[in-house]
Amino acid sequence: MGKGSRVTTVLIVLAFLLALLPGFVRAQTATPVVSTGDPAINRQSLTLKFDDGFTTKAEIDAPSNATGPFPAVLLLGGSGQTDMDGEGPTPAGFPAFANYREMLDNLVRRGFIVYKFNKRGLDTGGQIIDQAQSDRRTNDVLVQDGSAALRQFLADARVDKGKVFLLGHSQGTLIAAQVARKFPGQLKGLILTGTITDWKLAFDYQLVGRFIEAANEADLNHDGQLTPAELTAALKNDLSNFTNFRELQLLEGGVLPYFSRPAPGQVGPFKSGTNLDKNGDGQLSIEGELRPLLLNQRATFLSQPDILKNSGESAAALKSLEDGPQLAQVLLPLGLPVFFQHSLEDERFPVGQVQALAAELSSANIPTILNIYPGVTHSFVPGSLLYSLTKNTDTVTLGQVVPQQILDDQATWLLDRLKPGSGTPQANPQAGATVKNSLFNLAGLLIKLLLKH
Numbered sequence: 001m002g003k004g005s006r007v008t009t010v011l012i013v014l015a016f017l018l019a020l021l022p023g024f025v026r027a028q029t030a031t032p033v034v035s036t037g038d039p040a041i042n043r044q045s046l047t048l049k050f051d052d053g054f055t056t057k058a059e060i061d062a063p064s065n066a067t068g069p070f071p072a073v074l075l076l077g078g079s080g081q082t083d084m085d086g087e088g089p090t091p092a093g094f095p096a097f098a099n100y101r102e103m104l105d106n107l108v109r110r111g112f113i114v115y116k117f118n119k120r121g122l123d124t125g126g127q128i129i130d131q132a133q134s135d136r137r138t139n140d141v142l143v144q145d146g147s148a149a150l151r152q153f154l155a156d157a158r159v160d161k162g163k164v165f166l167l168g169h170s171q172g173t174l175i176a177a178q179v180a181r182k183f184p185g186q187l188k189g190l191i192l193t194g195t196i197t198d199w200k201l202a203f204d205y206q207l208v209g210r211f212i213e214a215a216n217e218a219d220l221n222h223d224g225q226l227t228p229a230e231l232t233a234a235l236k237n238d239l240s241n242f243t244n245f246r247e248l249q250l251l252e253g254g255v256l257p258y259f260s261r262p263a264p265g266q267v268g269p270f271k272s273g274t275n276l277d278k279n280g281d282g283q284l285s286i287e288g289e290l291r292p293l294l295l296n297q298r299a300t301f302l303s304q305p306d307i308l309k310n311s312g313e314s315a316a317a318l319k320s321l322e323d324g325p326q327l328a329q330v331l332l333p334l335g336l337p338v339f340f341q342h343s344l345e346d347e348r349f350p351v352g353q354v355q356a357l358a359a360e361l362s363s364a365n366i367p368t369i370l371n372i373y374p375g376v377t378h379s380f381v382p383g384s385l386l387y388s389l390t391k392n393t394d395t396v397t398l399g400q401v402v403p404q405q406i407l408d409d410q411a412t413w414l415l416d417r418l419k420p421g422s423g424t425p426q427a428n429p430q431a432g433a434t435v436k437n438s439l440f441n442l443a444g445l446l447i448k449l450l451l452k453h
Contacts, residue, residue: 040064041108048117050148054133057124058117058149059084060156061108068158070113071165071418075100076146076179077119078170078194078379080312081126084116086169086379088126088312094389096125097401099379103167106407112414115153120145126312137313138320139175146179154186163418167191167410170348170378171321174199177330189337189367189417191410194346194378195354197328199321202349207298208291210347211254214247215286218255225283226290228259228267236265242375242383246345255290328357337367337422339413341380341406348378371409380406
C-alpha cells in the first residue's frame with residue numbers, strides 16, 4: 001500500500017504538470033539529465049541582443065569536422081519556463097528533459113549549423129531572472145525576438161544563406177511562421193512540432209475539451225453520468241498504455257478534486273461543500289455539471305493566479321496569444337514547405353486540427369507532410385517513460401529521450417528539401433495520415449534502462 005501511495009502522489013504531481021496551461025510547474029529542485037560532450041559538435045556560447053536592448057544567452061552549434069558554409073536551422077521553442085535546450089523547472093526528483101538539445105544535436109551530426117536562445121527573462125533551466133521581462137513575452141514581442149535571433153544567425157559566415165530553415169515547437173510553431181513572414185525569400189521551409197494552429201482553440205481544449213474527453217472515456221455505460229465506481233475503475237487502468245496514462249492524468253487533475261477518497265484507490269461521493277451535484281443524484285453529469293464548471297474556468301482563466309503561475313506566462317501574454325493570428329492565416333500566403341510532427345495523444349492540442357491544416361495546405365499546392373506519432377507527449381517524451389518514472393523516484397541518469405524516429409524524420413525532411421528540384425510544389429497524399437509505430441521499441445528500451453531491480 002505504501003508503494004501505491006507513492007505512485008499516486010507522483011501521478012498527482014504529473015496531473016497538475018500536464019493538466020494546466022503550457023509551461024512547467026515550479027519546483028525547488030530537479031534531477032538534471034547527464035549529458036556528455038560530443039566531439040562532433042562545436043558549441044559556441046554568445047549573447048543575443050533584442051531590438052529593445054535586452055540581452056539573453058544564445059548558442060550556435062556547428063559540425064566540428066568542417067568549416068562550412070552549412071545548411072542552417074533556427075529553433076523557436078514553446079511557451080512557459082523552458083530554456084534553449086527545452087529544460088524547465090520540474091517536480092523534485094524528476095529528471096529535466098532536454099528535448100530541444102536532442103533535436104538540434106542530431107541535426108548538427110547530420111551536417112547542419114543550429115542556433116538557439118533563451119527567451120527573454122529566463123536563464124538556464126528555465127529559471128526566471130527578470131520577472132518584468134518574462135511577463136513581456138507577448139506574441140508580438142516573441143516575433144520581434146525571434147527575428148532578432150534570425151538576423152544574428154544569418155550574419156554568421158558559416159551559415160549557407162540559401163539553405164536556412166526554422167524549427168518551431170508548440171508556441172514556437174506560430175512564432176516561427178510569423179518570423180518567416182518577415183524574411184521573404186530567405187527561408188527554405190519550416191518544421192513545426194507539437195503545432196498550435198489557433199490559441200483560442202488551444203485554450204478551449206486545454207481547459208475544457210480534454211477533460212470532457214477523459215470523463216467520457218471513464219463513463220463505462222455511456223449514459224453521460226460519471227459515478228464514483230466508474231471513476232475508481234478508470235483510475236485503475238493499465239497505465240503502461242499512454243492513452244490510459246494520459247486519461248488518468250486528466251481525471252486526477254480535472255475531475256477527481258471534486259470527489260472524496262474514503263480509502264486508498266477508492267473514489268467516494270462529492271466532497272462536502274462542493275456545489276457541483278446540481279440535482280443531488282450523487283453522480284457527475286458530464287455535460288450538465290462538469291462542462292459548465294470547466295467553461296467557467298475557461299472564461300476566467302486570465303484572472304486565476306494558480307493557472308497563471310503554472311503556465312509561466314503573464315495574463316497579458318496569454319491574452320495576446322489568444323488574440324493573435326491563426327496559423328493558417330500565416331502559412332497559406334507564405335507558401336513555404338512545411339513538415340508537421342504531432343503526437344497522436346497530444347495533451348496540448350488535438351491532432352485533428354493539425355490534420356485539417358495539413359490538408360488545407362496540401363490542397364493549396366504547398367508541399368506539406370504530417371507525421372503522427374503514437375505513445376508520446378506534446379514534447380515527444382514517450383508516455384511509457386513517464387509511467388516508468390512514477391515507479392522509480394530515485395535519481396536516474398537518462399540517455400536520449402526523444403525517439404530516434406522523430407529525430408531521423410526531421411533530418412530526412414531537411415535533407416530532402418536541399419535536393420535539386422525540391423522547391424517544386426507537390427501534393428502530398430499522406431498529409432494528415434502518416435503514423436510512425438516504431439516508437440514503442442525505443443520506449444521499451446528506455447524503461448528497461450530506467451527500472452532498477
